[in-house]
Amino acid sequence: MEKSYHTNTLKKSVTIAANLQKTWNAVSKIADLKWLDNIKTAKFLSSKKRGIGATRHISFMDGTNVEEIIVGWRPKKYFSYIAISGLPLRGYHATISITAKNENSVTVEWESFFSSELMTNNEFKEFQKLLSHFCSNSLKNLRISLEK
Numbered sequence: 001m002e003k004s005y006h007t008n009t010l011k012k013s014v015t016i017a018a019n020l021q022k023t024w025n026a027v028s029k030i031a032d033l034k035w036l037d038n039i040k041t042a043k044f045l046s047s048k049k050r051g052i053g054a055t056r057h058i059s060f061m062d063g064t065n066v067e068e069i070i071v072g073w074r075p076k077k078y079f080s081y082i083a084i085s086g087l088p089l090r091g092y093h094a095t096i097s098i099t100a101k102n103e104n105s106v107t108v109e110w111e112s113f114f115s116s117e118l119m120t121n122n123e124f125k126e127f128q129k130l131l132s133h134f135c136s137n138s139l140k141n142l143r144i145s146l147e148k
Contacts, residue, residue, distance in 0.1 A: 037137035
């Protein structure tokens with residue numbers, strides 16, 4: 001099988017019956033990630049805990065370890081991050097944004113861009129499928145945790 005470079009984007013969203021502040025409080029605690037699918041642990045790698053430059057390490061149940069740095073931050077609106085290690089990619093950038101629909105409802109959107117190192121088409125398709133499933137399940141977990 002011939003390997004080549006691939007790029008793609010993924011966008012998932014969920015509507016949550018919670019206010020903007022409560023939702024922002026949950027997603028902006030970047031090392032308190034109980035809502036992420038299959039997470040084992042998350043911890044800070046930087047002394048900075050919020051905003052651009054904050055760095056985290058996430059361990060997943062399957063043994064994957066990912067390091068990420070926050071590269072964009074607008075309180076109660078969005079944050080963006082890049083993965084710097086742990087994924088089978090040469091680039092990964094994602095933004096989690098929150099939009100208030102009304103006083104007690106928000107839409108959370110998770111949009112990512114990713115670029116592979118040398119993968120076969122099937123490997124890249126499989127990675128996309130796993131990422132899509134991960135984002136969907138994580139957003140569902142976030143909704144469940146905030147609507148309690």
